[in-house]
Structure formats: structure tokens, C-alpha cells
Amino acid sequence: MKKIVILLLLLLPVAHLLSTVHGQVRNFDFDMTKPQPNYNEDTGFGYDRNTIAISKKQKQPMFFSVRVPEGDYKVTVTIGSHQYAGVTCLRSETRRMVIERMMTKKGELQDVTFNVNIRTSYIDGQKIVELQNREKKDWGWDNRLTLEFNGERPAVNRIRIEPNQPKMKIWLCGNSTVTDQDNEPYTSWGQILPYWFDENVSVENIAMSGLRTTSFIAQNRLAKIVQEAKPGDYVLIEFGHNDEKDSTPGSGAWYNFTYNLKQFIDMLRPKGVHVILATPTERRNFKNKKVSASHGDYPDAIRTIAKREGLPLIDLTVSTTELYNAMGDSLSKKLFVHYPANTYPGQNKELKDNTHSSSFGAYEISKLVVMGLKSNEIELVKYLRPSWKDFNPQFYDDWQSFYWPATPMNHSEKPAGN
Structure with a gap:
């Protein structure tokens, strides 16, 4: 029994990757009692770009990334917080505009749904897009879906990511x-x-x-x-x-x-x-x-x-x-x-x-x-x-x-x- 448990623990990162590859719907809760982790390749999601977890006193941008395959994704973000009034600007990937400015009262939640396109340099196994040096560090060509929460007091309650057609x-x-x-x-x-x-x-x-x-x-x-x-x-x-x-x-x-x-x-x-x-x-x-x-x-x-x-x-x-x-x-x-x-x-x-x-x-x-x-x-x-x-x-x-x-x-x- 102990060997089975150890094997399952070893397979967890692989199972997570497979679920991502096969387009499983992903939900992330930003309730302050359930903090999200920092991004790492094992979990494939978390706070990214050296930013801190969003908090009641948040007055600086926050980035959150999820590893996904190339394709299109329907993203629904619930803007707002039960703990504080928010002023939120939202962008996806490489500074693509999603919300210019949304003001929410304490306890007010508003859903915003949009498409995010994730691209990679892969073409057909023989050719690739020959990226310039700047692009190799660009968020727009990596395997992560990245969201930027900016504004005077960014507030996010939930994120839902699902494959989109x-x-x-x-x-x-x-x-x-x-x-x-x-x-x-x-x-x-x-x-x-x-x-x-x-x-x-x-x-x-x-x-x-x-x-x-x-x-x-x-x-x-x-x-x-x-x-x-x-x-x-x-x-x-x-x-x-x-x-x-x-x-x-x-x-x-x-x-x-x-x-x-x-x-x-x-x-x-x-x-x-x-x-x-x-x-x-x-x-x-x-x-x-x-x-x-x-x-x-x-x-x-x-x-x-x-x-x-x-x-x-x-x-x-x-x-x-x-x-x-x-x-x-x-x-x-x-x-x-x-x-x-x-x-x-x-x-x-x-x-x-x-x-x-x-x-x-x-x-x-x-x-x-x-x-x-x-x-x-x-x-x-x-x-x-x-x-x-x-x-x-x-x-x-x-x-x-x-x-x-x-x-x-x-x-x-x-x-x-x-």
C-alpha cells in the first residue's frame, strides 16, 4: 500500500500535465483563505513574473500564469473582492488589453469573459517560426496563459480557463x-x-x-x-x-x-x-x-x-x-x-x-x-x-x-x- 501511495505522488505532476494537454477546464479561487502558489513547472500554474499574491492592501500589478497547449481559450475572470473596493485593469499575455478600468465596491463581483490566443513557434515538426532574440523572452510565444491585474487596487476573485473554439x-x-x-x-x-x-x-x-x-x-x-x-x-x-x-x-x-x-x-x-x-x-x-x-x-x-x-x-x-x-x-x-x-x-x-x-x-x-x-x-x-x-x-x-x-x-x- 505504501508503494502505491508513493507511486501516485510521483505521478501527480504528470497527471496534471496530461489534464492540461487534454483541455480540462481550470478554475482558480483567489479567496484570501486559499492562496495560490507561485508559478513552477511542476504545478504549471501560479503567481508569475516575481509578483506577490493579491491582497487587501494590493496596490501593485499581479501576474498569474497557467501552462496550456497552443490554441484558443475562453477565460472568465470574476473581478472584485469581498474584502475591499477595487480598481482593476486587466491584460492578457503580452499586454493585450482586456479591461481598461473596472471599479468594484467591497463585496461586488463582476464576470468578464474573453478569448486568449496562445501561440508557439511550432509549425509542423520540420519548420518553426524563427523568433528574434527579443521574442524568445516574450510572454506571447511561451506555453503559459498569463494574465496581468493592474490598476490602483487590482481585485480578482476567480479565474476560469477552458478550451475555446x-x-x-x-x-x-x-x-x-x-x-x-x-x-x-x-x-x-x-x-x-x-x-x-x-x-x-x-x-x-x-x-x-x-x-x-x-x-x-x-x-x-x-x-x-x-x-x-x-x-x-x-x-x-x-x-x-x-x-x-x-x-x-x-x-x-x-x-x-x-x-x-x-x-x-x-x-x-x-x-x-x-x-x-x-x-x-x-x-x-x-x-x-x-x-x-x-x-x-x-x-x-x-x-x-x-x-x-x-x-x-x-x-x-x-x-x-x-x-x-x-x-x-x-x-x-x-x-x-x-x-x-x-x-x-x-x-x-x-x-x-x-x-x-x-x-x-x-x-x-x-x-x-x-x-x-x-x-x-x-x-x-x-x-x-x-x-x-x-x-x-x-x-x-x-x-x-x-x-x-x-x-x-x-x-x-x-x-x-x-
């Missing part, structure tokens, strides 16, 4: 303006886009800083989409910022760039996938009080191929230009990474970046993307959250009302590309 999926292809930026103060519209959709839509962001159409293909990112995409999925493609700096033979908007976009289209269409093209977000480049175009022929090349191939087009070059002009030279800095020295720990120099978005800028541009989906009558918009309100860039949001307490992982290293 979203009705629709959208894959994101692009560069630093699209990717899940890992550290403050940089944020991209691809990190905010999931916020607008309910649990019926999965957003899988394969974009990465510094990429061109050529390197996206070379790093097997397109191959991963081709391998895993299902009929009816959507693939949204935004390139240009880095392609336009290509000086290799055959480069240019009407040569390699157009040819590469055609490769995307020709490889995805046989999968029954819907391709959506987007022109690149404009840079903040004011001359004589108006934004000056910086992308040369690239937006026109994208418009041309979209028309020729009969594809939906989201013209972010036009809509972001309209947004910046509406805000003006000075106020539009709030859309970008413009911060005086020492705004963030270890940031001893002023940041002045007119390409990469701040969290507020990513929020505004994500609305332009959704409006582009709506104008093209893309079926995805059936699953917009009830909180969605149509957006006109002439009537931009107040940056001071946008709530984004910083994730406590930051550096002033600029994302690759410009």
Missing part, C-alpha cells in the same frame, strides 16, 4: 506598428484590437518589429499561417514602413514588395482564407501644420493590388493622417512615444518617436482598424462588444481620460524599424 479568427501580419510590443512605453494597435471583440473572435498576432514582407516570409511566419489557418479565417496584412527602406536589387513598391504581397495572397487563398490588405500607418511628420506623406508609392501599390485582386482594403495611411491632422502638431504627440527623461524607470533620455504608438495611440488606431473592417462589411464585426462605439478621427478621444497603468516591465529600447 471561436467562431472567427483574424491573423495579423506586419511590423512594429502591429506586433505585441513586450515592454512599455511602446504599444501597437494589434495589442488593443482583441479588446473590441467578444470571446467568439480570436486574434493571432504573428507580426514583429523590423519585419518586411521578405523577412516575414523568410522567418516562416507566413508558413505558420498557411499550415494552421482554417477556411473562413481572416488574414490582415500591413507592411510598408521597413519595405520602403529596402535597397536590394529589384526592391521598390512596384517590384519586390508587390510580388511578395502576391505571394501572401496566392498561398492563402487555396486555404479558403480571406485576405485583407492595409496601407501603413502614417508617421507623425508635420510640415506647414499638415502631415506630410512619408511612404512614397507604397500605399498606392497596396491599393492597386487590392483592387486588382478584389480584396478588402483598410486605408490606414489616409485615416491616420486624418487623425493626426485633426489633433494638430502638438497634441498628436500623445499618440506616439514622446516622453521626457525619467518618465519610466531607467529611462535617462527623452523619447521622441514619431513612428511607434503610445498606448493611447494604439487605442485610437485600433478603432480606425475596426472602422475599416466595418466599412468593408467584414463578418467579424458581428462580434464587437456592446461597448463599441463607431469612431470618427475628427472627434478623437481625450488622452487624459484613457486609463493605462504601466506594465512594470519597461525599457527605452526602440523597436526595430522606423
Whole structure:
């Protein structure tokens, strides 16, 4: 009998792993009388990123991770506490926005349900996505589902995680303006886009800083989409910022760039996938009080191929230009990474970046993307959250009302590309 008990104890970690692999529903109770452990690979769940357990006096972010296989998960978080009033901001994985700000009274509990996509570099046993060094440490490519509880007094009561089969999926292809930026103060519209959709839509962001159409293909990112995409999925493609700096033979908007976009289209269409093209977000480049175009022929090349191939087009070059002009030279800095020295720990120099978005800028541009989906009558918009309100860039949001307490992982290293 003693040997049997010892054997069962030895098998417990294996049994836990098998239950996770087979998609068992996971429930985690944050009642203060039943504290959760710190994360370790044996249990496969717990407080993560060197943060402490949530408590009545909690005034700092808390991370909680659960080891899961690659896929989509329906997550229901009960926000609130029986012990104290809370002010909670919730993000998933690599700073993907879930709740901007939720205020709960003592004893008040509110459920929030959303989808979290977990991706890995695995493709088919022969190919893998060739991750950049930064990505190898990125929460977005590991085997954990990570939730960040932030805000003035974050409060969480329960977490429920179950395998999900979203009705629709959208894959994101692009560069630093699209990717899940890992550290403050940089944020991209691809990190905010999931916020607008309910649990019926999965957003899988394969974009990465510094990429061109050529390197996206070379790093097997397109191959991963081709391998895993299902009929009816959507693939949204935004390139240009880095392609336009290509000086290799055959480069240019009407040569390699157009040819590469055609490769995307020709490889995805046989999968029954819907391709959506987007022109690149404009840079903040004011001359004589108006934004000056910086992308040369690239937006026109994208418009041309979209028309020729009969594809939906989201013209972010036009809509972001309209947004910046509406805000003006000075106020539009709030859309970008413009911060005086020492705004963030270890940031001893002023940041002045007119390409990469701040969290507020990513929020505004994500609305332009959704409006582009709506104008093209893309079926995805059936699953917009009830909180969605149509957006006109002439009537931009107040940056001071946008709530984004910083994730406590930051550096002033600029994302690759410009």
C-alpha cells in the first residue's frame, strides 16, 4: 500500500500535465483563505513574473500564469473582492488589453469573459517560426496563459480557463506598428484590437518589429499561417514602413514588395482564407501644420493590388493622417512615444518617436482598424462588444481620460524599424 501511495505522488505532476494537454477546464479561487502558489513547472500554474499574491492592501500589478497547449481559450475572470473596493485593469499575455478600468465596491463581483490566443513557434515538426532574440523572452510565444491585474487596487476573485473554439479568427501580419510590443512605453494597435471583440473572435498576432514582407516570409511566419489557418479565417496584412527602406536589387513598391504581397495572397487563398490588405500607418511628420506623406508609392501599390485582386482594403495611411491632422502638431504627440527623461524607470533620455504608438495611440488606431473592417462589411464585426462605439478621427478621444497603468516591465529600447 505504501508503494502505491508513493507511486501516485510521483505521478501527480504528470497527471496534471496530461489534464492540461487534454483541455480540462481550470478554475482558480483567489479567496484570501486559499492562496495560490507561485508559478513552477511542476504545478504549471501560479503567481508569475516575481509578483506577490493579491491582497487587501494590493496596490501593485499581479501576474498569474497557467501552462496550456497552443490554441484558443475562453477565460472568465470574476473581478472584485469581498474584502475591499477595487480598481482593476486587466491584460492578457503580452499586454493585450482586456479591461481598461473596472471599479468594484467591497463585496461586488463582476464576470468578464474573453478569448486568449496562445501561440508557439511550432509549425509542423520540420519548420518553426524563427523568433528574434527579443521574442524568445516574450510572454506571447511561451506555453503559459498569463494574465496581468493592474490598476490602483487590482481585485480578482476567480479565474476560469477552458478550451475555446471561436467562431472567427483574424491573423495579423506586419511590423512594429502591429506586433505585441513586450515592454512599455511602446504599444501597437494589434495589442488593443482583441479588446473590441467578444470571446467568439480570436486574434493571432504573428507580426514583429523590423519585419518586411521578405523577412516575414523568410522567418516562416507566413508558413505558420498557411499550415494552421482554417477556411473562413481572416488574414490582415500591413507592411510598408521597413519595405520602403529596402535597397536590394529589384526592391521598390512596384517590384519586390508587390510580388511578395502576391505571394501572401496566392498561398492563402487555396486555404479558403480571406485576405485583407492595409496601407501603413502614417508617421507623425508635420510640415506647414499638415502631415506630410512619408511612404512614397507604397500605399498606392497596396491599393492597386487590392483592387486588382478584389480584396478588402483598410486605408490606414489616409485615416491616420486624418487623425493626426485633426489633433494638430502638438497634441498628436500623445499618440506616439514622446516622453521626457525619467518618465519610466531607467529611462535617462527623452523619447521622441514619431513612428511607434503610445498606448493611447494604439487605442485610437485600433478603432480606425475596426472602422475599416466595418466599412468593408467584414463578418467579424458581428462580434464587437456592446461597448463599441463607431469612431470618427475628427472627434478623437481625450488622452487624459484613457486609463493605462504601466506594465512594470519597461525599457527605452526602440523597436526595430522606423
